[in-house]
Amino acid sequence: MSLEEPRDAKPEIGVTDDGLDYDALAALLGDTLLDREDHVTTEGFVVRPDDVQDALRTLKQEAGFDHCSCVTAQEYQDRYESIYHLKKYDDPTHELSVVVPTSRDDPVSQSANDVYRTADWHEREAYDLVGIEYEDHPDMRRILLPETWQGHPLGRDYDQTQPQVVTLREHANPLQEDHMADDTDTMFINVGPHHPATHGVLHLKTVLDGEQVADVEPDIGYLHRCEEQLCQQCTYRHQIMPYPDRWDYTANLINEWSYARAAETLADIDVPEYAQVLRTMSAELSRMAGHFLALGTFALDVYGEFTAIFQYAFRDREIAQDILEDLTGQRMMHNYFRLGGVVWDLPNPREEFFEKTRDFLDDLPAKLDEYHDMITSNEIFQVRCVNTGVLEPDVAKEYGATGPVARGSGIDYDLRRDDPYGYYPELDWDVVTEDGCDNYARVLVRMQEVEESAKIVEQCLDLLEDWPEDERTLQSNVPRTIKPEPDTEIYSAIENAKGELGIYIRSDGTDKPARFKIRSPSFSNLQALPEMSNGEYVADLIATLGSLDIILGEVDR
Amino acid sequence: MTGPLQATTLPETLSGLLGLNTNDPLQWFLAALIASALVGTLMLTNTALVIWAKRKITAAFTDRIAINRVGPFGLLIIVADAVRLLSKELIVPDEVDRPAYDLAPLVLASSALLGFAVIPMGNGIQIADPETGLAYVFAVASLASLGLVMAGYASNNKYSFLGSLRAVAQNLAYEIPLVLTGVSVVIFAGTLRLSEIVAAQSETLFTLGGLAIPSWYAFVNPFAFVLFMAANLAEVGRNPFDIPEAPNEIVAGYMTEYSSVYFVLLYLGEFIHVFLGAAIVTTLFLGGPAGPVLPGIVWFLIKIWAVFLFTQWTRSAVPRVRIDQLIEIGWKGMLVLSIANLVLTAVIVGVLV
Structure with missing residues (x-):
């Protein structure tokens, strides 16, 4: 499948037939540009901390970088640095990093919130974990750690053994204030952290006006497990790979690909074709498992807790997981990918595996019909889901929404096709989009994506069956210790079940990354929740949350 | 036109059996008390069975096996669950409105039980048969709304509060269609007395291949039957109308702050209500305890369980x-x-009859 041509009629600055012309982009920024850095897949444009908004606005409006994928913050010996990873929804291979250094004494930088709404949460995270402050930010608070936390854990000076002494005064019950005002009819209510509908530990600070949502603010961080810092303490070769399974814990295996892709590009490692096919097949099985769960829990939110669909969805997810267990030896924490390939071949006897997987695929159309009977064609379901939780495409882009959420809003964006990796370009499948922008459209997208995944798995099975026995190379030659050149920086992303899962790695010449940053799709998608649910009914807030299909393990990392 | 099925009420029969004097208020009271205890026990036992049945039924709908460890078919789970629930700590949150908070479970459970006093269950099991039977049963059934408001308002919890407000809004919206549809049956039968409504349905509507179809109002006026079933679902708060407790939205609605015995009472009350709704449907539309071969009480139980099954079906x-x-x-x-x-x-009744 070839790359799509950018659809805009107006030519964007810097776009040429063979990639981006960074000189033209540099010329566009003019004096704002201080320096240019070479990153592995793109270039880094260094700008002054008080020129951030101007530079980003120019790049967004003139050069078409409408997708702020991620904001990475890090601390060097002599400076702090925020990196804005920009992309285009029309063509995500057009990448650009905007690097904003700030001094160590006064780490203040201009906020990008005015240009990209998604920068709001990303900058809060940067402040929380690294300690950079952002001027003009609407809400500069901690986001993952508790309000009372002392120090910034990913900063260089942070003492990990330092006790977090919090005075009693600060331990005061945060809910003590009853939020009752004399002159309003609204009611403040905490949805979560422990609530049947949050599917994890999420806290929604909700203000209700009768049954309608006047305001909602997600409060995250309850499942923060320092994944980035954990990865920074591990060696590239083997130790990091088990962690990605724990990010999106409903569709685990795909996440491994994000690290594999980043590290392989960074260390210039080839992956044998046979391993690519295995990767593609297992990733798609995992995506199906994730989408079944998403469907089942969404039904749970709309139907009620004793619904048949939840069990049906789990029944089918089980089959996909069984197959993955046969392949990887694990049901959830697969740890199947290795840098340069996968850990082992299909289980013996191969015929049995093929038969089992084909049975699953053969039964799928009938099962999907059943789902359509039970879910999408149900009139009450349609009344509940059509035109609720509306996310307009331009709002979705502002918030950096990706995956089924973006595709349900009609944004034709899928990294498997647009920024190809693995064996996807050789296979015949389609990117599913729906124009409804509502909860219903997102459900439809997920159900159709299951079909597309089935197509991919089927083609992979054909390939694997016919693969000559002596050419089944599982791993390429990879050095025992990987030590990339110092100060090599890479940001690369893959399409996981929820959207764009990106990894930023900076090396410092050792066998461990100096900075490991995870861009999780659920983090950005969740940020759009207030836009989608303000003014709607409580029931729709819950349904919308379900249709976003966030996984808190991935949001909080 | 008193039918032969319900010649005497249960207290009268009991008085006859025990040799009590029905004219003596004290002895009459004793007979009525025994009769009520019998019917109450029957209905409570019936509802206790729900603990087991509901899980089995839902499991069947959702491709699962469910309880099968304790006792035959897992039936002893009823005992185990009862002990477990009753032995739990009763947690009463701070600043609840005490009398109302404590009374709400009682109001809910008893209002439903009261309704069974006038339901003819066949084999002479009917505690009382007042002329205003139907009005009475609707009246006590809607007392439950009061219990819900008390529970929600007294709990000092916003989810409970939301739940009870929803419950009131819902009951108001559905009680009226429910009663109006019930009245259409009264127009057919010409009486509010439940035994007579049942008797009126015993006539043969038409004969189909040698099989006499009785003139149950479900056959006479299927439209009213469907309407009543739907309104009844809302009245007892079952899917698609289970929004007063909607666990995914408002945790457990008015039940959120209740634990242990109080929770048991609310839970029980809710299911007795489902059965009371089923009993009303049975009496008004399904010929009450009438049916071939088997005794009336068995038919009555079969019919209310069938309606219960329907609520579980919609729930799934x-x-x-x-x-x-x-x-x-x-x-x-x-x-x-x-x-x-x-x-x-x-x-139609005015023109034809």
């Missing part, structure tokens, strides 16, 4: 509507339909 398969949609269906849909049904019935 039908999405929940939103509160605004529910109110809209109630006031703009069901009310209009039930009035149309009432007027049509009145016209």
Whole structure:
């Protein structure tokens, strides 16, 4: 499948037939540009901390970088640095990093919130974990750690053994204030952290006006497990790979690909074709498992807790997981990918595996019909889901929404096709989009994506069956210790079940990354929740949350 | 036209058996007390069975096995669950409105039980048979709304509060169509006395291949039957109208702050209500305890369990509507339909009879 041509009629600055012309982009920024850095897949444009908004606005409006994928913050010996990873929804291979250094004494930088709404949460995270402050930010608070936390854990000076002494005064019950005002009819209510509908530990600070949502603010961080810092303490070769399974814990295996892709590009490692096919097949099985769960829990939110669909969805997810267990030896924490390939071949006897997987695929159309009977064609379901939780495409882009959420809003964006990796370009499948922008459209997208995944798995099975026995190379030659050149920086992303899962790695010449940053799709998608649910009914807030299909393990990392 | 089925009420029969004097108020009271205890025990036992049955039924709908460890078919789970629930700590949150908080579970459970006093269950099991039977049963059944408001308002919890407000809004919206549809049956039968309504359904409507189809009002007026079933679902708060407790939205609604015995009472009360709804449906539309071969009480139990099964079915398969949609269906849909049904019935009965 070839790359799509950018659809805009107006030519964007810097776009040429063979990639981006960074000189033209540099010329566009003019004096704002201080320096240019070479990153592995793109270039880094260094700008002054008080020129951030101007530079980003120019790049967004003139050069078409409408997708702020991620904001990475890090601390060097002599400076702090925020990196804005920009992309285009029309063509995500057009990448650009905007690097904003700030001094160590006064780490203040201009906020990008005015240009990209998604920068709001990303900058809060940067402040929380690294300690950079952002001027003009609407809400500069901690986001993952508790309000009372002392120090910034990913900063260089942070003492990990330092006790977090919090005075009693600060331990005061945060809910003590009853939020009752004399002159309003609204009611403040905490949805979560422990609530049947949050599917994890999420806290929604909700203000209700009768049954309608006047305001909602997600409060995250309850499942923060320092994944980035954990990865920074591990060696590239083997130790990091088990962690990605724990990010999106409903569709685990795909996440491994994000690290594999980043590290392989960074260390210039080839992956044998046979391993690519295995990767593609297992990733798609995992995506199906994730989408079944998403469907089942969404039904749970709309139907009620004793619904048949939840069990049906789990029944089918089980089959996909069984197959993955046969392949990887694990049901959830697969740890199947290795840098340069996968850990082992299909289980013996191969015929049995093929038969089992084909049975699953053969039964799928009938099962999907059943789902359509039970879910999408149900009139009450349609009344509940059509035109609720509306996310307009331009709002979705502002918030950096990706995956089924973006595709349900009609944004034709899928990294498997647009920024190809693995064996996807050789296979015949389609990117599913729906124009409804509502909860219903997102459900439809997920159900159709299951079909597309089935197509991919089927083609992979054909390939694997016919693969000559002596050419089944599982791993390429990879050095025992990987030590990339110092100060090599890479940001690369893959399409996981929820959207764009990106990894930023900076090396410092050792066998461990100096900075490991995870861009999780659920983090950005969740940020759009207030836009989608303000003014709607409580029931729709819950349904919308379900249709976003966030996984808190991935949001909080 | 008192039918042969319900010649005497249960206290009268008991007085006869025990040799009590029905004219002596004290002895009459004793007979009535024994009769009530019998019927109450029957209904409570019936509801206790729900603990087991509901899980088995839902499991069947959702491709699972469910309880099968304790006792035959897992039946002893009823005992185990009862002990477990009763032995739990009763947690009463701070600043609850004490008398109301404590009374609410009682009001809910008893209001439903009271309704069974006038339901003819066959084999002479009917505690009382007042002339205003149907009005009485609707009246005590709607006492439950009071219990819900008390529970929600007294709990000092916003979820409970939301739940009880939803419950009131819902009950208001659905009680009226429910009663109006019930009245259409009264127009057919010409009486509010439940035993006579049952008796009126014993006549043969038509004969189909040698099989006599009785004139159950479900056959006579299927439209009213469907309407009543739907309104009844809302009245007992089952899918698609289970929004007063909607666990995914408001945790458990008015039940959120209740634990241990109080929770048991609320839970029990809710299911007795489902059965009371089923009993009303059975009496008004399904010929009460009438049926071939088997004794009346067995037929009665079969019929109320069939209606219960229907509520479990919808619970497993039908999405929940939103509160605004529910109110809209109630006031703009069901009310209009039930009035149309009432007027049509009145016209038909007036012209034909």
